[in-house]
Amino acid sequence: MHAIVDTFEPADFNLYELKFLREHLKESPAVALHGGVPQHVNVDAVKPALERFRELDELSKVRNVPWVGYEPIEASIDRFIAYQDKCLAMQKFGEPRHPSQHIWDSTGSMIDQGIGSDASEKVRNELLEDGTRIPFAVKLIDSKRRSKVWGQPKTARKTADDKITHENGIVFCTICDKTITSYDVTTASSRIKNKHIKLGRDHCMASKFEEARHRAIANVPVA
Numbered sequence: 207m208h209a210i211v212d213t214f215e216p217a218d219f220n221l222y223e224l225k226f227l228r229e230h231l232k233e234s235p236a237v238a239l240h241g242g243v244p245q246h247v248n249v250d251a252v253k254p255a256l257e258r259f260r261e262l263d264e265l266s267k268v269r270n271v272p273w274v275g276y277e278p279i280e281a282s283i284d285r286f287i288a289y290q291d292k293c294l295a296m297q298k299f300g301e302p303r304h305p306s307q308h309i310w311d312s313t314g315s316m317i318d319q320g321i322g323s324d325a326s327e328k329v330r331n332e333l334l335e336d337g338t339r340i341p342f343a344v345k346l347i348d349s350k351r352r353s354k355v356w357g358q359p360k361t362a363r364k365t366a367d368d369k370i371t372h373e374n375g376i377v378f379c380t381i382c383d384k385t386i387t388s389y390d391v392t393t394a395s396s397r398i399k400n401k402h403i404k405l406g407r408d409h410c411m412a413s414k415f416e417e418a419r420h421r422a423i424a425n426v427p428v429a
């Protein structure tokens with residue numbers, strides 16, 4: 207149930223566990239769990255979470271894994287606890303205990319388990335008074351974050367500058383920055399020359415590296 211892999215969902219924990227996680231979030235599991243846990247906190251629930259956070263935090267430092275960091279998790283827990291408090295308070299005025307599990311129509315009438323509402327077992331969204339639902343879940347790995355590791359070389363040429371040059375018998379690809387083939391201009395017949403020029407074109411057609419740019423040189427659109 208508490209398998210935290212890539213998403214932190216506060217509804218997977220009880221309020222005691224959330225408060226415990228919030229307090230010990232940045233500690234190693236060994237430190238956080240040293241001396242035991244408070245009543246109502248299940249070690250089997252909080253330990254895998256602490257382990258995963260620590261693991262991602264370390265991987266982000268040495269391997270640039272795009273871990274979102276502790277702050278969004280803290281914010282999610284704070285928001286979840288505040289929302290629970292608000293719901294409990296509103297319950298005294300006859301409102302449902304878990305409003306996100308319902309929807310309301312234009313007249314303000316409540317409909318149980320309407321489209322878009324949370325399933326009964328979990329409170330996954332904060333429900334605002336205007337009906338907007340804001341998920342509590344935090345994706346632990348931000349796959350859309352820009353890579354700090356991979357990317358274009360700073361000196362990358364503009365695509366318009368890409369070409370296969372052939373000077374002095376050297377057929378050269380500016381994309382790969384390498385000689386494709388060469389021949390002796392003093393002795394080569396025009397047939398031999400054309401054969402080498404064709405090898406340059408073949409290179410553009412076959413290259414698996416920067417395919418679109420290579421095909422553009424050969425005037426072949428890439429699907």
Ligand SMILES: [Zn+2]
Pocket residue numbers: 379380381382383409413420
């Ligand atoms: Zn090339």
